[in-house]
Amino acid sequence: MTMVSDPVDDFTKRFMSDPPGHSPAQPGVRLTEQQLRARRSRSIAIALALGAFVIVIFLVTIVRLGGNVLTPPM
C-alpha cells in the first residue's frame, strides 16, 4: 500500500499544467498480465452468477404462477 499526499496538486500537475499537444505521463493504473487475467476470470464468474440468478428467478416465477400466467384476473 503506497501513501500519496496531496492528490489535488498531483492531479493539477498531471492533467492541467501540461502544454497543449503534450500528453501527460503515465496516467492511471497499469494492470499486470496476472492482474488482467484475474480480473477477467472474476468478471466471467460474476456474469455467470448473474445469469444463473436470472434463470432461478425466471424458473421460480413460472413455478409459482403455474398455469395462472395464462389466465389473468378479469
Place this chain on the structure above:
Amino acid sequence: MSLTVARVEPSIAGVGDYIELMKPRVMSLVVFTALVGLLVAPGHVHPVIAMTALLCIAVGAGAAGALNMAYDADIDALMTRTAGRPIPRGRITAGEAAGFGMTLAAFSVVSLGLLVNWVAAVMLGFTILFYAVIYTMWLKRATPQNIVIGGAAGALPPMIGWAAVTGGTAIEPILLFLIIFFWTPPHFWALSLYRAEDYARAGVPMLPVVAGEQETRRHILIYTLLLAPLGVTPWLFGYAGPTYGIAAAAVGAIMIVLALRVRAERSGYAASKQMFAFSILYLFLLFAMLLVDRSSGLLFGHVAL
C-alpha cells in the same frame, strides 16, 4: 489543503480464491444435511423450489465461511492448517472477504425469503449470524466451549431444509439438529488433539490447550456416549425404520469404540486421527441411511416400528 489517500494494489485474486473463501468442504456437508432435512419433511415441494432452497443455503454457508475467514485472518496466518487460506496468502484482503461475505449473506437470506419462505430465511440468517458473530467473533477466542456452543450453527441446516418444505419445525428436525450438535465436539476435539500446538500458537483456547489432553480425551468419550444413542432416536421416535435403527446403532458403536481408543491412547495421535476421519463418515452415513430409509418407505410403503 492536505489530503492523504491510500492506493490499493489491484487484486490478483482468481475465482478459485473466492471459492476457497466459501469453505467448499464445509458447504458440501451443510448442503447434504439440509437436503436430508428437506427430503424427510412431510409434504410436497416443487423440485425447482427445493433446488432454490438448497442453492440459497449453500450460498449462505459460503457467506458464513467468508465472514469467518475475514475476521480470523490474523490467527489463520499463525496456524499450519489455515495458513494457506486466501487472506493469509495475500490473495484477498480481509475487507474484500468481509464485503464478499456480507453480500452473499444478504443475497442468500433475501432470496430464500422471497423465493421459498421467510421461516427458512430467518433460520438461515440466524445461522450465518450465529457462526460469524457468536462463534467467530466471540466464543472462538474466549472459551474452550467455543465449538460446543458454536456447533449449533452447523447443526441448523437440516432444520432449514425442513422449514423450506413445511414453513415450520417439528421434533424430527430437532433430533437431526441434536445429532449434529453432539457430533461437533468429539469431531473437532479429535482434530484439536493433534493440532494443539497450532491453536496454542494462535492463542485459541481449544480444550487440549486449556485443559490438557487427558481432559479432552475424556470429553470426547462423554460426548460420543451421548451422541451414539441420539443417532438412533429417529428410529425410536418412529421417524425411521428398523434398518436405519440397526445401522445407526452399529456406526454409533464404532464411534464409541474409537472414542474409547482415543481415551486409552497415551502416546501419538493415531486413534485421534482415526476418530476424526471416521466421525465425518459417521455423520454422512447416518444422514444417508435416513434418506435411504425414507426413500424405501415411499417406494414400498414403509411402516415404522
